Amino acid sequence: MSGKIRTLNPEPSRWPHRLAVWLCCATFPLIWIGGTVTTYQAGMAVPDWPTTYGYNLFLYPWQTWLLGPWDLFIEHGHRLFASLVGLLTVILCITLWVTKQPKWLKALGFIALGGVILQGVLGGLRVLLDERTLAMTHGCVGPAFFAFTAALAVVTSRHWQENRRTVNVSAAKTLRLLAVIAPVLAYLQLVLGAHLRHFAADGSPAAFRRVVLSHVGLALVLTGYIFGMAFVFWRKAKDVRALVIPATALAGLIFLQLALGASTWVVKYGWPAFLADSATASAFTVQARSWWQAQITTAHVATGSLILAISTVLAVRSVSMLAVQSAFLPGQRSARRIQSNSLAEAVA
Numbered sequence: 095m096s097g098k099i100r101t102l103n104p105e106p107s108r109w110p111h112r113l114a115v116w117l118c119c120a121t122f123p124l125i126w127i128g129g130t131v132t133t134y135q136a137g138m139a140v141p142d143w144p145t146t147y148g149y150n151l152f153l154y155p156w157q158t159w160l161l162g163p164w165d166l167f168i169e170h171g172h173r174l175f176a177s178l179v180g181l182l183t184v185i186l187c188i189t190l191w192v193t194k195q196p197k198w199l200k201a202l203g204f205i206a207l208g209g210v211i212l213q214g215v216l217g218g219l220r221v222l223l224d225e226r227t228l229a230m231t232h233g234c235v236g237p238a239f240f241a242f243t244a245a246l247a248v249v250t251s252r253h254w255q256e257n258r259r260t261v262n263v264s265a266a267k268t269l270r271l272l273a274v275i276a277p278v279l280a281y282l283q284l285v286l287g288a289h290l291r292h293f294a295a296d297g298s299p300a301a302f303r304r305v306v307l308s309h310v311g312l313a314l315v316l317t318g319y320i321f322g323m324a325f326v327f328w329r330k331a332k333d334v335r336a337l338v339i340p341a342t343a344l345a346g347l348i349f350l351q352l353a354l355g356a357s358t359w360v361v362k363y364g365w366p367a368f369l370a371d372s373a374t375a376s377a378f379t380v381q382a383r384s385w386w387q388a389q390i391t392t393a394h395v396a397t398g399s400l401i402l403a404i405s406t407v408l409a410v411r412s413v414s415m416l417a418v419q420s421a422f423l424p425g426q427r428s429a430r431r432i433q434s435n436s437l438a439e440a441v442a
Contacts, residue, residue, distance in 0.1 A: 107193040111250040113186040117206075118243040118403075120179050125236050125399050127172045129392040132291065134383055137229060139165035143218040146170055151177065176214060183210040186246075202246060209239045230292040234285055237399035241277065244403040248410050253336065265330035266416035269337070272323045273412035276344070276405040279319060283312045284398050291395070313355060320348045320405075336415065340408040347401050354394040361387040 131137055140146050146154040151173055159170050183206050190203035213235050220228040248254050286309040293302055327341040364380050365372070381387060 106195075106252075107189070108252070109189050110186065110193060110195065110199075111247065111252070113182065113189055114243065114246040114250045117179065117182045117186055118240070118247045120175075120182055121236075121240045121243050122396070122400070122403075124172075124175050124179050125240055126392060126396045127168065127175055128233070128236060129395040130388060131168050131172050132229070132233065132395075133388045133391050134165060134168065136165035136169045137220060138224060139163070139169040140173070140221065143221040146173065173217075176217065180210050180214060183207055199249065202249070206239075206242060206246060209235070209242060213239055226292055226294060230288050233288045233292065237284055237402050238281065240399050241281075241403045241406040244407050245410050248407055249414075254411070254414065265326075269327060269330060270412045270416050272326060273337075273405075273409040276320065276323060277402055277409055279312070279316050280398070280402040280405050283309070283316050284402060286312060287395070287398060313352070317348050317352060320344050320401075331416075334415065336411050337408065340404050340411070343404050344401060344408070347397060347404065351394065351397045351401060354390060354397055357390045358394045361390050 142148065144151060149155070154170060159167060187203040187207045190200050213232065216228060216232040216235060219225070220232050286305065290302075290305050290309050293305060324341040324345040327337055331337045359366075361384070362380065
């Protein structure tokens with residue numbers, strides 16, 4: 095019996111990508127809220143964990159929360175928003191498991207679940223033990239988790255799975271290396287920033303000076319690196335929007351981050367000594383926990399996390415899209431194959 099056999103190839107579920115994007119989008123404001131908690135030093139506004147003043151986290155009276163002290167409002171809100179991110183992570187992990195996905199992608203889902211649990215435990219221990227080191231570690235793990243969710247959003251997308259391409263091979267190796275180094279430098283800078291942010295009030299002035307100089311020095315290195323990397327991407331991969339767009343975004347964000355970093359110093363410590371005699375500096379007074387100080391400082395922290403996340407996206411896309419599979423371009427491989435066949439026929 096003749097006839098056509100129809101093969102059913104259902105499209106992969108789009109839910110893992112949707113959930114990964116939602117998770118990434120929810121994690122960024124959580125970092126902002128967490129930064130606000132640190133800026134206002136409200137981490138101990140609720141002295142118990144996982145309960146809130148003895149109440150179940152989700153049953154704490156909303157009137158007391160919304161109308162209570164500001165420190166309590168942002169700390170309890172931080173816990174509630176973190177619970178939302180944890181719930182999204184659990185749902186994503188389950189969705190990756192029950193849908194048809196490669197094993198490595200399911201493994202990434204479990205890593206994400208482990209990461210959000212680790213972050214939650216660190217936050218709880220920071221409250222129970224009231225340790226500055228735990229607070230700093232908690233502040234470093236959050237951006238790393240955010241960058242990981244951004245990578246999940248990339249690798250679950252249809253574009254990543256179906257539209258990969260190879261650019262010039264000689265440039266591909268350089269671009270891949272540049273892209274992979276960028277998030278490493280961004281994270282090192284973030285760790286130094288967390289050390290500076292959580293520096294003990296009774297710490298050594300000499301140690302504080304070293305941390306500040308290290309943070310500023312690496313900021314200059316990172317700035318030069320990102321601009322140089324973006325320039326190379328603009329030249330070598332200008333037709334690949336999936337790479338040029340994040341590279342361009344990083345160049346713009348680094349400008350913003352430099353401005354926010356300088357502004358953070360001014361609102362926290364005052365104008366530099368060489369500008370102390372100016373009219374603006376003379377009229378300025380540092381106000382601890384003022385609205386402007388909180389917003390600028392937190393924006394600086396959040397932008398640093400955004401730079402880490404976008405550089406991670408660029409690295410993941412570069413490693414995938416610029417994969418070097420041969421020493422020849424596709425057209426060169428075809429020409430080489432034709433030459434080989436012709437030579438074999440001639441010899442025969």
